[in-house]
Amino acid sequence: MLKRFRVPGRLALKLKEHGVSVVAVLRKAGLPRDLFEQTRVLVSTEELFALWNAVEVVSSDPLMGVKLGIETKTERFHPMAIAALSTQNLVTATEHLARYKKLTAPEEILNKLGKQEFSVAFRWLLAVDAEPHVLTDYCFSWMISLARHGTGTQLNPLRVEYVQQRQNLRVLERSFGCKAVCGAPRNAIIFRASDATTPFVTRNVELLELLAPQFEEQLRQYTEKEEDSFIELVRRAIQDRLTGERPSMDVISETLHMSSRTLQRRLQESGSSFQRVLDEARHQMARYYLSNSVLELNETAYLLGFEDPNSFGRAFRTWEGVPPSDWRETHRTADVN
Known part of the structure; x- marks a missing residue:
């Protein structure tokens, strides 16, 4: 199992776009000032959590995780995500991501399709502390971006579930466009099964055949x-x-x-x-x-x-x-x- 995460360099660009000082974030997290200048940004789970906790503190924005997870441009998606968008629907896209996630991080993507619902959860395999709120929101927001980009619609999830209590619950509900529940057994985002199986307009068999091997x-x-x-x-x-x-x-x-x-x-x-x-x-x-x-x-x-x-x-x-x-x-x- 890999022990470190690859942090995309575009995270620094997105922080700047939202007016968040990258230098202040790195200083607060106790990470090197030149972290995002490195060819490959690799951090441990502890360092990753420290980075996202610092983002929350420095930004002072309860919705920063949601904002950072929003992605509308295909060219900004990771190659693995582009391949996922080339699959049949959100279910197969998530399964694709789950299969290859182990190549980039000590993290698992858990998904389950039922008759009415499709759930997606993220598990940090080497985590000791609870995942930062802002990181959870980022993952949920990114999944919504993937679903919307793939279906070509502005679909909303059915609900988001949190283990910990969240003070800004109503604000999160408005941002995600769905119900938010606290005290759940795991942090998860739930889509309607019908939305999760809606064919992707981005499906590209030729591109997938090129990338998958x-x-x-x-x-x-x-x-x-x-x-x-x-x-x-x-x-x-x-x-x-x-x-x-x-x-x-x-x-x-x-x-x-x-x-x-x-x-x-x-x-x-x-x-x-x-x-x-x-x-x-x-x-x-x-x-x-x-x-x-x-x-x-x-x-x-x-x-x-x-x-x-x-x-x-x-x-x-x-x-x-x-x-x-x-x-x-x-x-x-x-x-x-």
């Missing part, structure tokens, strides 16, 4: 990287505990602060298994011991958690095709030459 390739690389990093994490945990006994799945799952079932599921999703990673961990350590130490074969077998040298020998022949003694001699000879 690029996103899919990035997603494939990201997924492979995530899978490899998790397998490597498990492998290191096993190797750290290969000290005279074979660590069990329960021991490793406890070390990684997850249940055995979760560990097993994640390994399966990565195309592996606990036994396979255990074998790989032992194989790596066996090569290391035989190449870089003067340990006897029975000592190596013990450290790798094998019951006896014969069991180790059989396993090593499976890995390398030769007995461990022959492998060691060959590599010692190669080192000398």
Whole structure:
């Protein structure tokens, strides 16, 4: 999972358009003055929340989040959003965004289509504190902009739901054009199902076919990287505990602060298994011991958690095709030459 957010440079431009001092916002948030001058603006979840809290304080405008989320020009949308606008409707556009969101931030977009309603919520995966009010409003306003741009209408959501109480509730209702509810289980924006399934006038099959493969390739690389990093994490945990006994799945799952079932599921999703990673961990350590130490074969077998040298020998022949003694001699000879 990515640990940082990419903040679009256009946020600074929009702040200026609404008369908000970018310098004052960055100073209030405790962020570098040249943040938006960087080629890629990357911030942690804590820094992102600090940035949006600062926007609220510096602007002194209870509707600043709503205003910043309004977008009417196609060229100002992110390429991923442009691809979403090229899909069939708001449901498929949101699903598109949810699928590729993991490529840009530690955030999830949750959506659900029912008979009467279509809900969209945003979950900040690494958040400790509650999300800033202004950020919630920004996300809701941006979703409305996407829906209106795609349908070519001035549709309004059915309602917006907030976890926390909001003092400017009536003002928000007028701005969003719908009912606002507090004390909800999550912050979410709700559209009519009929609006969410209205065909997009921006649908562009040719453009989507051009952009989608690029996103899919990035997603494939990201997924492979995530899978490899998790397998490597498990492998290191096993190797750290290969000290005279074979660590069990329960021991490793406890070390990684997850249940055995979760560990097993994640390994399966990565195309592996606990036994396979255990074998790989032992194989790596066996090569290391035989190449870089003067340990006897029975000592190596013990450290790798094998019951006896014969069991180790059989396993090593499976890995390398030769007995461990022959492998060691060959590599010692190669080192000398």
